[in-house]
Amino acid sequence: MPRASVREVIVETAVQEIHKYGYAACSVDTITKAAGVPKGSFYNHFKSKEDLGAEVVRRYAAESEWNRTTPGLSPLERLRARFTTMKDILIGNEYTRGCLIGNMAAERADHSDVIRTQVALSLTSWSDGITEEIEQAQAAGEISEKLDARQLGRFVLNAWEGTLLRAKADKNTQPIEDFFTVVFDTVLR
Template identity: 85%
Template sequence: MPRASVREVIVETAVQEIHKYGYAACSVDTITKAAGVPKGSFYNHFKSKEDLGAEVVRRYATESEWHRSTPGLSPVEQLRARFTTMADLLAGNDFTRGCLIGNMAAERADHSDIIRTQVAISLGTWSDSIVQAIKEAQAAGEVGADLDADRLGRFVLNAWEGTLLRVKADKNTQPLDDFFTVVFDTILR
């Protein structure tokens, strides 16, 4: 198996470290130490920690669970399965970490245009995938055709991100239960 490039090792390590500890708590030094690479090599691949932060958001969005699909499920079941997988990951992490994209939005969007832009792109792509699932559900007769799929897709994602903040504060499943009940048992039924 080919050895990962230094850049790849830095990015993968930064995704893990920033997701676990937050952007501000991770210096270039702590990331490169965790990656097992010399600090100087960081600057061969990134102009700044901010550039790395934007790449971390892009990578997390690209590899996130919301891209996964389960064959044989209806559009709404498929959407629910994606959120269930993410909820299970959150519970498996003792209700810590949440969504790295949402975390970066909360922590850096007001302070870094490059990170804010990547967060906005990533959230837009994610909500577009939810919109697509809702449109497919409407075409299949699972969801009312009178609902605005674009607005509803954005709302579902916004509700999810708010749910993750509340879960991190409450450290229990009540916010997740509320999300699934309102979104899947009330709105998307």
């Protein structure tokens, strides 16, 4: 198997470290030490920690478990399965970490246009995916066609991101149970 490039090792390590500890708690030195690469090599691949942060958001969005689908399910069942997978990951992490994109939005959106822009693009991509599944569920008669699919897609993702924050604070499943009940048993009917 070919050896990963230094840039790739830095990005993969940064995704893990920033997701675990947060952006502010991870210095370039911390990330390069965890990656096992010289600190100077960081600047061969990134102009700044901020540029790395944007790449971390992009990579997390592209490689997230969110992107995995479960074949053989109806559109609404697929959507529910995606959120169930994310719920299981959060519980498996003992209500820590949450969504790296949501975490970066909360931590950096007011301070970095580069990171904020990538967060917004990533959230839009995810809400577009939710919108597609809602449209498919509407076409299949699982969800009312009277509802605006694009607005619902944004709302469902926004509700999920808030759910993750609350679950991290409460350290229990109540916010998640509320999300599933309201979204799947009330809104998406």
